[in-house]
Amino acid sequence: MYKEIALFAEKLGATVEFNAPMKKYTSFKCGGNASLLITPTSSDSLQKIISYCYTKNIKPLIIGNGSNLLVTDNGINNIVIKIGSKMSQIELIDETTIFCEAGASLKSLCMFALENSLSGLEFAYGIPGTLGGAVYMNAGAYGGEMKDVLFSCKHIDENGNVGEIEQNELNLRYRGSAYTDNGCTVVSAIMKLKKAEKTDIKGAMDDKLQRRKDKQPLEYPSAGSTFKRPEGYFAGALIEESGLKGYTVGGAQVSEKHAGFVINKNNATATDIITLIKDVQKIVFENSGIMLETEVKIIGD
């Protein structure tokens, strides 16, 4: 079955890889293989491939840059579709409106906004994901979030049809969106920004990046903040107060630099990381009565 789908995808110009090592495609750099990884080259071929999968009763797993994913050591017994740089067109629609395909990196989107003197995306500079992943997660940082700039999104639904959702129905909330609920694949988005001075935009972007470099363990593989922020608290502070800074399981560690980050310090397996996450949840709960929920998506068998 997967061979048939691979042949179909290849005819449409997509790249296919059997037994794809997911450590190559995720920022945590661990985990097992995916049965088949398909990288389409256009939204048109993406739609055809997704529709074809559905006719075979297969719901493929969609990924972007893999910067919020932890793949289990047993890997993913499914088709994974990676939406990346081959679907990354960015265009100006009018003076303050940007069209962007799902596979564009947030970095290139932020640079495009800067080049066009458009403000509103500075918060996203330094988040290592794609636009599609950022919409799905309603990515945010330093007081900004995708919700502030999104006007509408195009997607492929579970029947393979193209649809569109406007801002008021995107249900954008803390690390979630309509797409977290409905299983559709984000293909592109339209964002509304504001005209501003280039030097101010650049200054804000540089400031955000510097704050990341100062506070986050960017020298190690991770998926960013491992846990969601519990209302009224900070996950990192709760972990630190529980004495878990530097806590280690195998090659996984609660970062000494920022307790909100679990890092792959030394060739960690996904099992090391999952065990560590569970230990942290248990100890923090015993210490504070608060159950931390993971922000990172754990996928695989």
Ligand SMILES: Cc1cc2nc3c(=O)[nH]c(=O)nc-3n(C[C@H](O)[C@H](O)[C@H](O)COP(=O)(O)OP(=O)(O)OC[C@H]3O[C@@H](n4cnc5c(N)ncnc54)[C@H](O)[C@@H]3O)c2cc1C
């Ligand atoms: C060092 C570091 C710092 C980070 N800092 C931040 C931060 O400040 N703020 C923040 O919010 N996040 C942060 N993250 C987490 C991550 O970068 C974001 O969640 C990002 O939006 C994920 O994008 P992605 O393309 O990597 O998605 P992936 O990790 O590939 O996927 C994440 C989820 O989105 C889904 N998805 C991806 N693309 C699509 C699509 N086109 N259509 C439908 N579903 C899709 C996937 O199925 C998965 O469930 C950080 C991560 C790292 C490693």
